Amino acid sequence: MSLTTTPSGAEPTRARSGWHPAKLIQPFVLLAPAGIWLLLLLVFPTLLILELSLIPGFRLGQPAGAYGLGNYLEIFQPVYFQVVLRSLFFAVGSTLLCLLLGFPVAYWIAIKAPRRWRNLLLVSFILPLWTSSLLRAYAWITILRPSGLLNSLLGVFGLPGQDWLNRSPAVFIGMAYSFLPYMVLILYASLERLDRRLLEAAADLGATPQQSFWKITVPQTLPGIAAGGLLVFIASLGDFVVPELLGGASSMTVSRLIYNQFLGATRNWGFGSSLSMILILAVSIAIALLLKYGDRSSAQP
Amino acid sequence: MTSLPSPPRSKRSFSWQFVITLLMYSFMYIPILVLAFYSFNASRFSSTWGGFSLRWYSSLLNDSRILSALGDSLRVAICAVVISAVLGTMMAVGLAKYRFPGKGLYRGVSYLPLIIPDIAIAVATLVFLVSIGASLSLWTIIAAHIVFCLAYIAVVVSTRLTGLNPHLEEAALDLGATPFQAFLKVLLPELMPAIFSGCLLAFVLSMDDLLIASFTAGGGANTLPMEIFSRVRTGVKPDINALSVILILFSGFLAFLSEYIRFKSEQRRLRQ
Numbered sequence: 001m002s003l004t005t006t007p008s009g010a011e012p013t014r015a016r017s018g019w020h021p022a023k024l025i026q027p028f029v030l031l032a033p034a035g036i037w038l039l040l041l042l043v044f045p046t047l048l049i050l051e052l053s054l055i056p057g058f059r060l061g062q063p064a065g066a067y068g069l070g071n072y073l074e075i076f077q078p079v080y081f082q083v084v085l086r087s088l089f090f091a092v093g094s095t096l097l098c099l100l101l102g103f104p105v106a107y108w109i110a111i112k113a114p115r116r117w118r119n120l121l122l123v124s125f126i127l128p129l130w131t132s133s134l135l136r137a138y139a140w141i142t143i144l145r146p147s148g149l150l151n152s153l154l155g156v157f158g159l160p161g162q163d164w165l166n167r168s169p170a171v172f173i174g175m176a177y178s179f180l181p182y183m184v185l186i187l188y189a190s191l192e193r194l195d196r197r198l199l200e201a202a203a204d205l206g207a208t209p210q211q212s213f214w215k216i217t218v219p220q221t222l223p224g225i226a227a228g229g230l231l232v233f234i235a236s237l238g239d240f241v242v243p244e245l246l247g248g249a250s251s252m253t254v255s256r257l258i259y260n261q262f263l264g265a266t267r268n269w270g271f272g273s274s275l276s277m278i279l280i281l282a283v284s285i286a287i288a289l290l291l292k293y294g295d296r297s298s299a300q301p
Numbered sequence: 302m303t304s305l306p307s308p309p310r311s312k313r314s315f316s317w318q319f320v321i322t323l324l325m326y327s328f329m330y331i332p333i334l335v336l337a338f339y340s341f342n343a344s345r346f347s348s349t350w351g352g353f354s355l356r357w358y359s360s361l362l363n364d365s366r367i368l369s370a371l372g373d374s375l376r377v378a379i380c381a382v383v384i385s386a387v388l389g390t391m392m393a394v395g396l397a398k399y400r401f402p403g404k405g406l407y408r409g410v411s412y413l414p415l416i417i418p419d420i421a422i423a424v425a426t427l428v429f430l431v432s433i434g435a436s437l438s439l440w441t442i443i444a445a446h447i448v449f450c451l452a453y454i455a456v457v458v459s460t461r462l463t464g465l466n467p468h469l470e471e472a473a474l475d476l477g478a479t480p481f482q483a484f485l486k487v488l489l490p491e492l493m494p495a496i497f498s499g500c501l502l503a504f505v506l507s508m509d510d511l512l513i514a515s516f517t518a519g520g521g522a523n524t525l526p527m528e529i530f531s532r533v534r535t536g537v538k539p540d541i542n543a544l545s546v547i548l549i550l551f552s553g554f555l556a557f558l559s560e561y562i563r564f565k566s567e568q569r570r571l572r573q
Binding site: 026027029030031033034035037038039041042043044045046048049052060101102104105107108109112123124125127128130131132133134135136138139140141142143145149177180181184234237238239240241244245255258259262263269272273276277279280283287 | 317318319321322325326328329330331332333335336339387388389391392394395396398399401407410411413414416417418419420421422424425426427428429431432444445447448451452455480505508509511512515516526529530533534537541542544545548549552553555556560
């Protein structure tokens with residue numbers, strides 16, 4: 001087409017966009033190694049556990065039985081269904097907790113703090129993310145155990161001691177501690193873009209700080225709230241370290257149950273695979289909801 | 302008239318957010334300070350203060366299990382990061398430059414390691430390795446770590462690629478450079494800060510990974526998170542406090558390095 005209109009510039013254009021064999025080699029060389037690696041060590045294994053999850057009661061070293069939905073039906077037994085519900089409870093709870101604790105921090109850094117300190121303040125808040133998640137959870141054992149720092153401090157003030165370790169409060173504290181920096185990071189990014197003139201205009205027109213917060217700040221940062229919430233939800237839903245180290249026997253979660261099916265005492269690979277598929281499904285649903293919801297909130301400026 | 306905001310009220314709302322922020326900063330740092338404090342405690346029981354001592358640091362340096370676990374972790378992280386740096390950068394460049402059928406799918410798959418929970422990746426990798434009859438070792442951990450390392454590096458490099466001037470490489474090609482030369486001399490130097498930041502991130506994640514390593518390690522290999530996990534699940538160990546302090550200082554250094562690289566590359570971009 002361009003050959004008839006601009007004969008002089010046509011040669012290089014055709015050479016660059018045409019399907020010449022040499023042009024096919026470049027993208028192939030760049031994309032094939034990583035693609036093959038992901039296909040071999042991620043996509044194929046995931047399909048493999050999908051197959052395994054459809055073989056009821058599959059255990060290593062035993063002949064595989066017939067296909068069936070037994071593993072998925074087992075999840076609905078009260079014992080295991082309670083574990084699924086508890087995982088969701090922990091994930092939703094720590095998401096709300098992170099949102100509640102993280103919003104004031106991100107708001108203060110992005111809007112109230114002096115401009116030249118903002119970057120440093122943000123970096124220093126997310127600095128603990130660079131340390132081992134295992135050791136960060138372990139630190140809370142020292143604080144929360146019956147003879148730990150928390151109860152010593154409560155004792156000084158004459159307050160009754162709390163036995164939080166190995167119970168759900170410890171899991172919430174540990175998850176909030178692990179994932180709060182992510183929430184602050186994402187909320188900060190969206191609060192920083194907030195149009196301040198809107199807040200000033202609202203104040204000039206007589207809106208109370210509460211009114212302008214709910215009518216301007218929250219709607220404007222809704223995509224950030226949704227993205228941060230999703231990230232914390234996914235991270236806490238699949239988290240193993242915090243419930244394992246801080247939750248004790250009463251806080252069995254899906255990820256701990258999966259761990260037990262493979263490295264623990266139970267060793268039911270089929271059941272473990274079906275739990276893993278449920279976890280992947282839950283995460284996918286959360287992302288699909290965000291994509292649908294996120295598109296709508298970004299469509300209206 | 303009652304709806305008008307009064308000045309003291311907005312002042313109080315300022316201090317309210319400030320107080321929460323201050324509380325949250327303490328929340329983030331108190332556990333780390335507590336670990337550091339008790340690592341110098343001479344007493345085995347962290348509830349009592351037995352005087353200042355470096356005994357846990359010296360016992361750590363003589364602990365051959367910890368040292369060999371650290372060696373295994375470093376080997377895994379360095380191998381996985383070096384290989385991922387090459388594969389991840391190539392993938393990011395390929396995705397930015399070319400259009401081909403199935404590109405959306407390819408990109409989607411490249412995000413999966415960031416999204417799928419570690420436990421599910423660990424399970425899938427173990428089942429796969431067993432099904433092909435691979436013997437589990439340090440190399441299987443490395444192979445599994447490359448999956449998420451390359452995904453993170455590709456994401457970081459992609460972010461830099463979108464802010465890059467595409468005409469630079471075209472200019473090099475027009476001036477007679479081969480595609481390989483243009484990549485090496487024009488694109489790669491521009492991407493270097495991003496590649497390095499991505500590598501640091503991948504290194505930290507690889508050193509931190511407990512689940513994937515536990516599932517793919519077999520009997521022979523033992524990484525640092527695996528060793529720490531097997532010790533702390535039975536309670537508080539004072540030498541782990543000392544180890545925490547060393548690792549925290551090290552990751553603080555890595556965080557500083559990453560920020561420094563970001564700062565430098567931003568300055569260079571502003572100068573241009």
